[in-house]
Amino acid sequence: VVTGVRAARSADPGHRLADLTGALAEALGVAHRLPDATGDDLTGLRGTVRQPYRPDGSLRLYGLFTEPVLTATGYAGAVTWTADADGRLYTVSDVAPGGPARATGAADRAVRIGDTSLTHRELSRAGLAVSGATVSPTGRLGAGAGVRAVRAAGASWHAEPLDRLWSVPAADQVARALDGGPDLLFLDVTLAGTVRGTTGDCLMADCAGVPLRLVTAHDDPSLPYRDNLRLLAAARGSRLRIVARLAPGPLPRVLLLATEHPTDPTARVDLGLDRLQHADLPAGAVASPAADVPAADEPPLHLLRRRVHQAVSGGRRVLALGGGASGDGARLRRLGLGTAGDLLDDLHAAAADRSRDSFGRLLPADTARFARSWLAAALYTDTVERSLCAGAWAATAEAPAPARPTEVA
Template sequence: MSPDLPPVVPSVTAELVGALSPRLRKRLDAAVTKLLSRPATRDGYTVRIAVDDETGVVLHAPGGAVTGTDAIRCGCLLAPDCLHRAAAASAAPVADDAPAPDPAEDTAQGPADDTAAPGGTAKTATAGPGTPTGPPGGGTEEPETATTAQQAAARTVFDAAAAVLEAGTDGAGAVLQAELLHAAHTARLAGLPRAAAAAVSVVTAVRAARTADPGYRLTGLADALAAVLVLAHRLPHATGPDLSELRGTVRRPYRPDGSLRLYGIFSEPVLTATGYAGAATWTADADGRLYTVSDVAPGGASRATGAADRTVRIGDTALTHRELSRAGLAVSGATVSPDGRLGAGAGVRAVRASGVAWRDAPLDRLWAVPAAEQVARALSGAQDLLFLEVTLTGTVRETAGDCLLADCAGVPLRLAGAHDDPALPCRDNLRLLAAAGGSRLRIVARLVPGPYPRALLLATEHPTDPGARVDLGLDRLQRADLPPGALAPPAAAFGTGDEAPLHLLRRRVHQAVPGGRRVLALAGNGPGDAARLRRLGLATAAGLLDDLHAAAADRSRDRFGRLLPADTGRFARSWLAAALYTEAVEQTLCAHAWGAATDEEAAPARP
């Protein structure tokens, strides 16, 4: 995937790849690799890739994205039935099928909508095409069910995602990616935007893995695969409100919220798995409710850093995101989405106001909530930000690199960078903060569920100036910002998280993502891991591991000894069960590590 190319909507890629002959499909991955190594030049809305000295592929994206097959042209003799057009579409980022609305659209006549966060999960849904509206006459309404088209689209998404899991990222070339994009387009047409967005996020992560993108993370792709599989699995059987949530919505509903007095907390860069980038600024009102102002569009890390210095698109304010994170905002006629995002319609008025330090009212109330209570709130599905006061104690060495070790009211906490992209200063800032051992700071972090306390560090008080703050994804610390004589201690060895028994199941779940079925079929010859899990009392995990290996090794042969097609559905369901179990157990372990009560513990005992 090349960030130099304009994004291409899924239907275009699927159509171009689907039109190739079987012979050309076999050569598609090699053609994509070749195009990614060729120079691309941009002239306005047009990008040209030089295939060789005489031939070039042109992508025309007047609206920021390629939305039709005729917008990709090639100058070779075989065009338009050549391989180059499909290769160019497969090498480009994936765009949203539906164009984003103008952020300044009018909201004075009612609640405004905005495009849902790319790849995000919508809390409020709209009905898709053909959705029943209930029986006429005022009788008792039957629970709403998915339409026939929606059920078929969900099964198509499941089968396409299962095929990607079957092959693994090593084998999921452009053809399998195009099939999943075709399934995503079908889901969107059937009124399932959430399934479509989840499928697109898988394709983007697979392309990042195959091109060695520095931002690729195996856990992110595994989570994306699990999300699209469980979504497509549940949709055909869901009813009522559960179905509405699973459908999702293309546009985010906004509701009037009157006048707001907001105080900036911090800004963070945004880099999504679907190829979007920008910045988001978090604010709070006097009651501690959180609101966000974001500027997200197709792009990479350079757009994320640049968006911080763009003007906030609310009312007539001239504040940038970086300035708003330290100032305040007075908003009248505000519109707010269910997840706290501020609308930017024509009826919204906003002016700059004074900000406050983190230790002053009203922001100080965010840090007054006990850490365990904040973790319980995050694990219940609410916003996952943590407002903590910690003492930096050193660094700890992990497989992915060193991270900060801090004490949070007696809880040993690991703090990692939110982004690993070298264009962002997250890692460099963490290295410098490691030299500020002993400093007691207020921080903002994002919870990472796991068997030990861990979070992604987003912002912190300045090491030598408590009245200042540092946005670790946008601001760059200098050695002069550290206390005098600060020296980074050696990193301690990491030895607790990966030794947890659950790791025996988790590593098999993760191994299947890059290697596919064949890796687990070979790894399932010995019963050692399952036996160890049983000895440690994790009988359910052992059973899931046995079933996963059995599904991977299940290949039947015909009467001539030839292998029959594999049952991708059974393997995908076995893998999904193991992934969901692992996630549930890790969340429980996370709650106990922080001293937070789980939902079962918090519920009153039944008589």
Template sequence: MSQDLPPVAPSVTAELVAALPPRLRKRLDAGVAKLAARPAVREGDTVRIAVDDETDIVLHAPGGTVTGADAIRCGCLLAPGCLHRAAAASAAPVADETPAPGPAGAPEARGEAGTRGDTGPAARTGRAEGIGTEAATAGQRAAAQAVFDAAAAVLEAGADGAGAVLQAELLRAAHTARLAGLPRAGAAAVSVVTGVRAARSADPGHRLAGLAGALADTLGTAHRLPHATGPELARLRGRARQPYRPDGSLRLYGLFCEPVLTATGYAGAVTWTADADGRLYTVSDVAPGGPARATGAADRAVRIGDTALTHRELSRAGLAVSGATVSPTGRLGAGAGVRAVRASGATWRAEPLEKLWAVPAAEQVARALDGGQDLLFLEVAVTGTVREAAGDCLLADCAGLTLRLATAHDDPALPCRDNLRLLAAAGDGRRRIVARLVPGPLPRALLLATEHPCDPGARVDLGLDRLQHADLPAGAVAPQPSAVPAGDRDAAAPLHLLRRRVHQAVSGGRRVLAFAGGGSGDGGRLRRLGLATGADLLDGLHAAAADRSRDAFGRLLPADTGRFARAWLAAAVYLDTVERALCVNAWETAAAGASSPDPARSAAAGP
């Protein structure tokens, strides 16, 4: 995937790949690799790629996105049915499709119950029977099945074997899902394609766990949607657009600003604010771009009212808004009727922001795991560093709990990693931080912002502000990273036996789990450790991977991709559920230990 090319709509890629004859489809992956290595020259809304001395491919992207197949032109003799156009679309990032506006007076396309388009047979049957809940239409069930089948084919091949043809099939299913009113399934399918492309191109930002999560979300949504009704159906459908509701006048206080850098080719900044009651609101500036845009967006003016505040300034100042509009996720709208002026801010240790840190950590974690805001407001003391496969992370004491703090972004253009190293040398003084929860068997979070090492009244945004040695206390020396404690390895080991098989399937496909004896012993170890359900799911996953029937002549029959996908999905859902339960238990145990008195200390104190 080349970030030098403009994003291409999923329907365009699917259309161009489907038009190729079989002999050209076999050469598509090689064509994508060749084009990705060629330089791209941007001239306004046009991007030109020189295939050779005589042939150019031109991508016309008005507004920054290629929205039609005619916008990709090639100068070779076989055009428009050539390989180059499909290869260019497959090498470009996937655009975030938005539904076209309907005719005047038509309801906005939304993925929630009660829209005018839900008049299919299933919905009418549910109302006729007096159930009082809505069911998916026949078109939505067919679209969900198409997404499931396409995602199952990608899982069957694995990221290593899911070439441009399989990706195009999943993009076609995603486009069909959006047209059927299933924006969540469509967006999840697009995220899988983006993750597969990042894996195949050895993108440094690729994370196998992220691709596995996207694939589980896609398969889970498509699998459950045909059987869902009522509120569950509305949640699985999702929303094509975020509705904004009036919220009157707001007095907001800046908290911090974080960069946004996604694998789909979008970048920018998001500033977090809070009102006097502790409710969180965001102001975002995200558009197609790379790391340079992520760092530059922080110095652009926020697009609310007539204020000239930049995102960096707003994170430390305040904002008075009248006629505010707010989305369900807390994002502030920038409509014509919104007015905003600069106001005074507040430090983290002053009202009203101080109340955010008064909520117990265990309660914040429970709220995040229940689908609420995933930000954690903690007070910690750095105790050292530990070396992990993905890099060093901080060890911090949080009310008696050993917490791991990792970077939110590993891109070298952002100062996250360098700031983390300097914070390790800043001493063990207690500081307030803002972090994002990472569910898992061990307490872990992504560090987003912290108080300044020498000035509690100041704050540092880890992804935007760059610390210097002069910001550290005199004589500060970074400690040497330590090995992973044995207790941590023991806590993570049982789930690791299942997690590595789930991730292996995502990377290498069915074939890596089909080897005889490939997972021998793992099921028994899980049972001995008390995870009998996990052991059964692991055995079922291996059985589904190895199940290949033969016909009367001994030839292999087509594999049952649906069975393997369902077995993998069951293991992934179980793994996620157990990890969340262990996450809650770890934070609650630490909270209970911190609140209970020390018997030895009580005895020493006497009556």
């Protein structure tokens, strides 16, 4: 939270208001629950500053793909994703202070685990046998002195054990990600061309009947994500196996990370590192102009989300000035989001609540009430957005998802 506030005050180009809002909601949520928490609930709220590594014995891992890392806080490198025979994901990372050059160059450095000379790029297509492994709760492999690792055979995405990652229905993978699990999705899609959206052009695909938006994972021009996505748009009708990261929202949307080669199912492409050429596309592939798509009918949850974000960027005074005169609360109730309307009205009321003493002087504001009102609105918004996301992915061409989510009290 402190880092996010500093970035906002210094006009850091890497500042994201949505990220700061999420971090603040998480911090206030813990502070709100902590006084009354006991047992396992208290243990879960305590958290840890550093993730401990635990021994995990011997591992047989199969490379999946490598993605570059380039953060707004000045760190760069590469992360290689692997899986074991049971489908559990593990990562090998090389991230340190640096810029775009380090992000693109780290893939050709040897992985920092054991005595293996494999580079990240090689590991993504090979395998690894590890003894004395140590693993963090998120699956990151440790590189302690007792860890030994040697190169082993890899596996195709269409062969066991990696094939089972794609056998899980997309809706189940999304539900797992929204529940705090890995946010990687393993999908089989059919490319359907480019469409023009409110946030720019994106590549549409069909995923088991769900219209899916594929977007770039990083906008830095030194990374080939955008160029590769533009080329793939010309391969309309191609059936591809992909790895993507879930982008939660009311419409099915993912950040495209890796894909099998458009003309060679045995090969794979790390879209943040490898550059596709037109010769890699099927014969006759031609990019078509982006088509316009009608606006989706979705609940106007942005009316509440906008006020939650405004409170973070401008403080309670911003909401106090507007009061509840905008009628947004009434509009939310008319459209079936009664709880959202009540929370918005309460947020405005808490922001404008200032009492005076007998001499007409303003008394100190009730900051605790405003904090509770803001936290309730933030948590509600997050919960409904997750419900919308899960519902969108559960929709199929034969059974469309409902237009509005079930109310969350």
